[in-house]
Amino acid sequence: MAQKQLVLGNEAVALGAIHAGISGVYAYPGTPSTEITEFIQKDSYSKENKIRSKWCTNEKTAMEAALGMSFSGKRTLVCMKHVGMNVCADPFINSAISGINGGVVVLSADDPSMHSSQNEQDSRFYAKFAMIPCFEPSTQQEAYDMVQKAFDLSEELKVPVMMRLVTRLAHSRTAVEVSGIRPQNEFNPVTGNDWVLHPSNSRKLYDKLVEKQPVMVQSSSSLGFNRIEKIAGKGVGVIACGLAYNYVKECNPQNVSAILKVSQYPIDPEMVKELAKISTEILVIEDGQPQVEIDVQAFLSADYVVKGRLTGDLPRTGELNPDSVAAAFGIKSSKVYDTPDFMVRRFPQMCVGCGHRDVYTALNKVLEEYPNARVFGDIGCYTLGVNPPFYTLNTTIDMGASITMAKGAADAGLYPAISVIGDSTFTHSGMTGLLDAVNENADITIILSDNLTTAMTGGQDSAGTNKFEQICIGLGVDPEHIKVVVPIPQNIESIKNMIKDEINYHGVSVIIPRRECMQTLRRHNSDKKK
Amino acid sequence: MNKIDIILSGIGGQGILSIATVIGQASIEADLYLKQSEVHGMSQRGGQVQSDLRLSDCEIQSDLIPLGKADMIISMEPLEALRYLPYLKEDGQIITSSEPFYNIPNYPDYNMVMDKLKSFPNSHILEIDKIAKENQIPKSSNMILLGMAASYLNIFTIDQMKHAIEKVFASKGEKIVNDNIKAFNIGLSSVSK
Structure with missing residues (x-):
């Protein structure tokens, strides 16, 4: 029976992973990702079913251990903050080549605007680099639902699947409807030497990974996380990635032909072309670097107008918010009051007695x-x-x-x-x-x-x-x-x-x-x- | 559509998330939609912290409140109340503690801060820490603040909020529950509407 729980975005991911039948989570703490692993560590079902959840020494050891668990047939979740992807990049990229056995979902929590980070790098590039699918939920409910789909897709395509969160979703609380718990995978380790990435194996495996690409694109257009919502006749075609979708809905812009809601990558070029056909121009709204904006420009004829962060219609840096998105549609802010001139910043500090x-x-x-x-x-x-x-x-x-x-x-x-x-x-x-x-x-x-x-x-x-x-x-x-x-x-x-x-x-x-x-x-x- | 957008603010460690938790619990009792954006990590260490709390009887889109749209600022610290003024709508309420938290060398002149707050007709300012101490409930000043806000949170009944307090603090024992209800009542009766 469906049941509602008030959870953070991170906790929705944790619940989704437990319910998807993981046997372990491997992670190193890092804001804004930490609460995922903490939730699994405290969860009573996880404890009873011995879901492995102790913290790892770093993201590389986490990724490699997860790969070992996958090798043995079990599903695993790997969690980190965005810069952790740099640390585990070696096993991460190569796990796409070796392929996986038990499903692997790699969750990277990005921190646009650098609330607690040294940069605002965009983890979607890592998924693209490794040539694997990436999910980017727009709501906590979607985050919960997606985790299971991500594990399914991982096991179907035999590649790890990335899930990208941003701070505002990771640390926002709302009610999420949860479903049943599926059992863990049977112990079933790989035999033979297919996972030995020496050149003669790797060349074959890499070709295989390339062959899987059209299936990944097909999955993006069929799973339902990416969809075109028609609104008016001709007008601006909006591509709203992840949380951007909520901000577009919040400001409810006029003169919009349709919204292509994007929560799964790689994007199907046909969906973009369909949107372009019914629109006068395209506005791409995405948290992070202008990755989709560049892709979309390449999908369309050179003279088709594509706007976004690169064109200055949205700020080049920083997280999206309802105001920057509204401004991109020419909607004036409702701001009445300014911050007083005497306002000063209050820096975070070490605790008294530290x-x-x-x-x-x-x-x-x-x-x-x-x-x-x-x-x-x-x-x-x-x-x-x-x-x-x-x-x-x-x-x-x-x-x-x-x-x-x-x-x-x-x-x-x-x-x-x-x-x-x-x-x-x-x-x-x-x-x-x-x-x-x-x-x-x-x-x-x-x-x-x-x-x-x-x-x-x-x-x-x-x-x-x-x-x-x-x-x-x-x-x-x-x-x-x-x-x-x-x-x-x-x-x-x-x-x-x-x-x-x-x-x-x-x-x-x-x-x-x-x-x-x-x-x-x-x-x-x-x-x-x- | 009935909705309330609240900015909760203060300094890391002052207990704004407990206020958010109680309002969250009340929203469940009242069967409302809720989105609550929190600050975790580095800023929590004595820095400025803020939480956007959105309640509605219809589905909520953005996790963040747009500029000029907040119905209310609830702040554990007077300077922090002013920090989020750009989010307050024209006739919005400001519910704040009057007690400054001095952990920076360049804290603005206190009288300027107070004058600015008092220039808003809908501001409600109280020495919540002092009152909490006088009433032997020193750890419940945040519930005094919530009590002050309660009559403007007309999306809930007062009983729903008290019930939420009972539920949130239940695991900490009867005394803590009673202290927090007492604090809430003090805040409630301090604001005449």
């Missing part, structure tokens, strides 16, 4: 004595050390780059080269860089600020907890230069001296300030009271 604060306080004091020093930051709560009152960081590029960039800068002659990295980011992508640094005895000082959790995303387990000293020793860091300290205000002076000593040591040193995150501490204390 150990990272004590680390930065001590580090800033040291930096006063070393004007040539540069601080290479990383991704996590401590990235906020770039903001007032600290202004400590010089760089933050991607997960793990603090160590490798400090090394490269030291190679170029920079001294002191200081790296600040968190515990979870270190195991995610910092360890391999540390090995590079050790192998060349790079003159760098690494501050591995350990708060025993993946804090920024809400306090998930951190893969290396209780193992950091051993990891550093194992990678070859001189144990004399691995220093552990508790970051509290009383210890600022000793942390300061420790940093200075290690700067003065011309080799790899790792200082580990270790104290539990204030958020998880509070949660653990209130759990104890219960």
Whole structure:
């Protein structure tokens, strides 16, 4: 019997995956994707049926483990934020070549407008690059319904299928009607060597993948997620991808011939041509980069007018919203009041009592004595050390780059080269860089600020907890230069001296300030009271 | 069509999502459509947070409220109430705490903030934290705020909202439920319509 639940877009995906019969979810936390895996971890049916859901060390290990589960015949979901796709790009692209056995859905949550990210890259390009289908829901209900279809399509075509969310859907709550739960797949591992991607296999498999392309296009026009809604006679033909459809409906534009609602890729060129035929021009509305806009232009004759982000009819960057979409139709905003002139931005900050604060306080004091020093930051709560009152960081590029960039800068002659990295980011992508640094005895000082959790995303387990000293020793860091300290205000002076000593040591040193995150501490204390 | 669009605002950690959860629960009781957009991740750490809450007896399209269309701003912090003015419709309500949250060095002059808020005929401003403390319910100031908004949330009955509070806080025990109902009543009676 149909039943309604009030859920986030992310939770709709999680429910959809559980109900589609997954045997495991593999993921690394990242806003705006985190709640999918968290939901599966807490779900009672998942627990009873032993759906595998522990956090992975990074997106690459997640993707590969998922592929192993698929190899064994089971359905798996892989979840990450958009930049995680860069980390797992190797297994992701190659899984389209090897093909899959049990269904694989790779969910990438994009963050246009960069609410919590370093860029707003568009995951649809990855699906196109890997030559696999991609679903992009416009509502939470569609997200729920699509997951099952995505698994079906994955098993039918024997390729992984991508599902792309954007922040506004991932983090928006509404009622979703859910259906029954289908059983998990039987254990049925692949035999033989078809999954060995050596050149002679790969050439054949790649040809096979190319042969599947028309079927993917056909699926996009037949599954019903892409459809043409005729509105008036001649007028603007609208192509509305994902959430854009809701914004078009919200502003209810006039002079529109029809809306081609797009929630599945690759788009069938015939649908675009049909829309073009009944329209005077086409307006493409899509979150992310102007991918469909470019495709549509190629599907039509060169003189057919196609508008979108490239033509400036919609902003080139940032997420869509009901106002930017309305403006593209020439609809005037209903804005009455302006923000007062005295308004100021309120930057996010590290929590009161956070150990990272004590680390930065001590580090800033040291930096006063070393004007040539540069601080290479990383991704996590401590990235906020770039903001007032600290202004400590010089760089933050991607997960793990603090160590490798400090090394490269030291190679170029920079001294002191200081790296600040968190515990979870270190195991995610910092360890391999540390090995590079050790192998060349790079003159760098690494501050591995350990708060025993993946804090920024809400306090998930951190893969290396209780193992950091051993990891550093194992990678070859001189144990004399691995220093552990508790970051509290009383210890600022000793942390300061420790940093200075290690700067003065011309080799790899790792200082580990270790104290539990204030958020998880509070949660653990209130759990104890219960 | 009966609908209400609400902007909820405050600082990460002030409890605006609890207000949203109660309104969400009430919308289920009242059998309404709901879309509620939330902020997760980085901004939650002491930054400005906002939630768009849309309620209607018809299907809702956009998860986000267009500029100039919000019926109400409900804010746990006075400066944060003003931040979202471009979303407020002409005769929209502003329900806000008067108590500033100073976690930035360049917080604007408090009197300017207050004067601006008071320049709106439909603004309702209360020292919710102070009142909550005086009434020995220091953790329920957000429900005082919801109580202040309640008489303008005419898409629900007051009973539906109280029932929603009971349901949302039920797992935390009877005292917490009672504290929150008490807070709601204080807010409700503070606003004369």
